Amino acid sequence: MxxxxxxxxxxxxxxxxxxxxxxxxxxxxxxxxxxxxxxxxxxxxxxxxxxxxxxxxxxxxxxxxxxxxxxxxxxxSGLAGKTSLEQALADEIVDFLQADLQEKIIKFLFGEKDEDKKAELKKKFVEEEAPKGLGFLQKRLEQAGGEYFTGSLTYADIGFYRFVKFTENILNGEEMATQFPKLAALYDRVANLPNIKKYAEEHKS
Amino acid sequence: MxxxxxxxxxxxxxxxxxxxxxxxxxxxxxxxxxxxxxxxxxxxxxxxxxxxxxxxxxxxxxxxxxxxxxxxxxxxSGLAGKTSLEQALADEIVDFLQADLQEKIIKFLFGEKDEDKKAELKKKFVEEEAPKGLGFLQKRLEQAGGEYFTGSLTYADIGFYRFVKFTENILNGEEMATQFPKLAALYDRVANLPNIKKYAEEHKS
The missing domain is CATH 3.40.30.10 (Glutaredoxin)
Incomplete structure (x- = not known):
């Protein structure tokens, strides 16, 4: 190596x-x-x-x-996707999480100084943008069979797990799990991979 | 196909x-x-x-x-990079162009309603952010031998060509060419690829 x-x-x-x-x-x-x-x-x-x-x-x-x-x-790590199609699907999910969801959070959390404006952007994210984006993601997951975003485990699934961790102080996990049960199951599936579980135990931050 | x-x-x-x-x-x-x-x-x-x-x-x-x-x-198209290293280098250039340069332009050009604020963001981009970013890119190009970003033609070089076209109403091409002669040569190299030239002639927009 x-x-x-x-x-x-x-x-x-x-x-x-x-x-x-x-x-x-x-x-x-x-x-x-x-x-x-x-x-x-x-x-x-x-x-x-x-x-x-x-x-x-x-x-x-x-x-x-x-x-x-x-x-x-x-x-x-062998997690990029086995075929060109799987790679494109995994890339798409990661890019969507980054550009369309995480960057919005970064924008209001760190980019907005005005407290009223920040609260307004946060409300819009929590009530509109996040549910819409998660709806798209759950549909994508369903199209691939429901277990992983491309059918088998790729970095896109780990990216989603990371997204949920990143948003745990912003989005209500319980509400998300009720609204998007297949995404909640994906999160649990990734969180229970032995290597991910071990990493999470060793890095509590 | x-x-x-x-x-x-x-x-x-x-x-x-x-x-x-x-x-x-x-x-x-x-x-x-x-x-x-x-x-x-x-x-x-x-x-x-x-x-x-x-x-x-x-x-x-x-x-x-x-x-x-x-x-x-x-x-x-056979333009993703031949090795994993070339792929990572090409991805890096394209992501940098997008996230660190183009998105900034999109932000002031389409995202900013206040004309004074828009002018201020544009000035900052033209005088600080663009020269800094282009300096990084030229150094990356030199590290790879100076002809293409990864040594041989990939979508990163085409991405750079597209970036120059996209910014032609914002950045002064002549000034850029003087300040960054190796990037200017890369632009010409891509613009003169027969297929790219043909495309440009057919799509004047």
């Missing part, structure tokens, strides 16, 4: 999906975590091609951009 | 990179273009899994999310 090192802040953020993919795939990697206070200096050190983290270093090559890294990690 | 149909509005937007990838790959596809006025009704017809376009239909399977489709199109 190649020598693999992931570098990110000491928190889940944009690296957690990558860590979970490696954990599920049983791929050994160095989980380098840097402190926020050290970032401004490190940023300009020349080690980070786009002055961004996460980065993934594999045998001297540096991979950048969290979703591109997650996909590369999925290939290393 | 499978039967391929791409559906989007009658304009470049989020479908143009996909069209260019197919054009370069010499892949035949139906370029279905719908009128904006017909979209609200079509949207709820059940044909569009996330009520979004573009969609790509391949032998009855429906692919969604423009970047996931572009990557699938790149695989069909």
């Amino acid at each position: 190649p020598s693999i090192k992931l570098t990110y802040f000491n928190g889940p953020g944009r690296a957690e999906l990558i860590r979970l993919i490696f954990a599920q795939g049983g791929v050994d990697f160095t989980d380098e975590r840097i402190e926020g206070k050290d970032w401004p200096e490190l940023k300009s050190s020349g080690r980070f091609p786009f002055q961004q983290i996460p980065i993934l270093e594999v045998d001297g090559h540096v991979y950048v951009q969290s979703t591109a890294i997650a996909r590369a990690a999925a290939r290393f | 499978p039967s391929i149909k791409l559906t989007y509005f009658n304009g470049p937007g989020r479908a143009e990179l996909i069209r260019l990838i197919f054009a370069q790959g010499g892949v035949d596809f139906t370029d279905e273009r719908i009128e904006g006025k017909d979209w609200p009704e079509l949207k709820s017809s059940g044909r569009f899994p996330f009520q979004q376009i573009p969609i790509l239909e391949v032998d009855g399977h429906v692919y969604v999310q423009s970047t996931a489709i572009a990557r699938a199109a790149a695989r069909f």
